[in-house]
Amino acid sequence: MTIAISSIQGPAIFLAQFMGEFPAKPQDHELSRLTRMVQWAASLGYRGVQMPTNDASLFDLEQAAHNEAYVAQVLAICSKAGVRITELSTHLQGQLVAAHPAYDELFDNFAPEALRGKPLARTEWAVAQLKLAAKASQNLGLTAHATFSGALLWHLVYPWPQRPAGLVEQGFAELAKRWLPILDAFDEAGVDVCYEIHPGEDLHDGATFERFLQAVNQHPRANILFDPSHFVLQQLDYLAFIDLYHPRIKMFHVKDAEFNPNGRAGVYGGYQDWQDRPGRFRSLGDGQVDFKAIFSKFTQYGFSGWAVLEWECCLKDSAQGAAEGAPFISAHLINKAARAFDDFAGAATDAARNRRILGLE
Numbered sequence: 289m290t291i292a293i294s295s296i297q298g299p300a301i302f303l304a305q306f307m308g309e310f311p312a313k314p315q316d317h318e319l320s321r322l323t324r325m326v327q328w329a330a331s332l333g334y335r336g337v338q339m340p341t342n343d344a345s346l347f348d349l350e351q352a353a354h355n356e357a358y359v360a361q362v363l364a365i366c367s368k369a370g371v372r373i374t375e376l377s378t379h380l381q382g383q384l385v386a387a388h389p390a391y392d393e394l395f396d397n398f399a400p401e402a403l404r405g406k407p408l409a410r411t412e413w414a415v416a417q418l419k420l421a422a423k424a425s426q427n428l429g430l431t432a433h434a435t436f437s438g439a440l441l442w443h444l445v446y447p448w449p450q451r452p453a454g455l456v457e458q459g460f461a462e463l464a465k466r467w468l469p470i471l472d473a474f475d476e477a478g479v480d481v482c483y484e485i486h487p488g489e490d491l492h493d494g495a496t497f498e499r500f501l502q503a504v505n506q507h508p509r510a511n512i513l514f515d516p517s518h519f520v521l522q523q524l525d526y527l528a529f530i531d532l533y534h535p536r537i538k539m540f541h542v543k544d545a546e547f548n549p550n551g552r553a554g555v556y557g558g559y560q561d562w563q564d565r566p567g568r569f570r571s572l573g574d575g576q577v578d579f580k581a582i583f584s585k586f587t588q589y590g591f592s593g594w595a596v597l598e599w600e601c602c603l604k605d606s607a608q609g610a611a612e613g614a615p616f617i618s619a620h621l622i623n624k625a626a627r628a629f630d631d632f633a634g635a636a637t638d639a640a641r642n643r644r645i646l647g648l649e
Contacts, residue, residue, distance in 0.1 A: 298595035299617035300336030333614035384414035386438030464503035517545035544575030
């Protein structure tokens with residue numbers, strides 16, 4: 289008997305939100321922090337880890353791009369713990385590829401201290417970081433990469449005051465100009481760039497992704513990181529999104545959310561703290577996302593990437609969220625049917641028999 293297995297890989301966990309619980313220690317040798325984190329992830333039942341690249345004390349992006357011995361050490365540490373690196377992440381660096389001056393001071397925290405207050409140099413650094421990530425991903429044997437697009441237009445997301453004609457098109461043309469050399473570098477490395485479709489980015493829904501795709505000439509490496517929580521907060525149909533864009537969805541963040549509008553606030557949130565906003569991120573199973581339907585859609589379309597927990601909850605402790613995440617994802621993995629359920633009732637056939645059934649003979 290043939291036993292089918294899930295085409296979706298998992299469970300995996302994005303390490304970014306847990307780095308504060310595993311701080312670098314004075315006595316650490318190189319890769320000690322990484323060792324602690326992957327051992328912890330494996331102890332919770334995760335088979336993969338998505339790796340942030342903004343802190344060299346956890347993972348040194350430049351060494352991973354240029355140093356074969358370092359790459360071998362990283363892979364050996366992960367293998368010994370029983371996990372794989374699923375993808376690298378440059379969310380913070382990707383944000384800096386395109387940042388409107390209104391956000392300069394806020395986004396300066398994403399860059400090295402020496403570049404703060406120097407937006408042009410900061411952007412050059414961010415582009416270089418993405419190109420290092422392409423090479424590092426290739427060296428690690430990865431096929432997809434997680435990032436943000438950055439934003440030149442986000443302050444114009446609501447059409448008041450009226451936007452001048454051509455402004456949006458010009459903004460996307462500039463965004464494409466900045467990303468095309470990066471996409472080409474990833475193409476040379478054989479790695480897909482997966483933009484997390486996320487409020488605060490110029491790529492925040494299907495319409496904006498389509499604009500970008502057109503501006504980069506349908507570049508084959510311009511793809512999507514699907515995270516349904518951001519669609520719940522926007523009130524966008526995340527299941528229909530999969531139907532529309534599944535050929536470009538190459539990564540999956542398993543993150544829950546809820547949207548409970550009231551008489552005081554709705555989608556925009558009223559500048560309130562996360563606990564008080566109508567739209568809130570929640571730990572897996574505590575929100576409104578229909579994960580059974582999502583995993584079914586992905587199984588239907590043959591998605592073969594990793595199901596990666598991203599924990600962001602305004603109520604539940606991170607340790608509890610991480611512990612609950614691996615069994616939650618595992619329970620949603622679907623072993624795709626190897627045969628049709630009604631095969632037992634079938635009968636041998638041929639063209640002549642089919643003609644008789646159709647009443648043609």
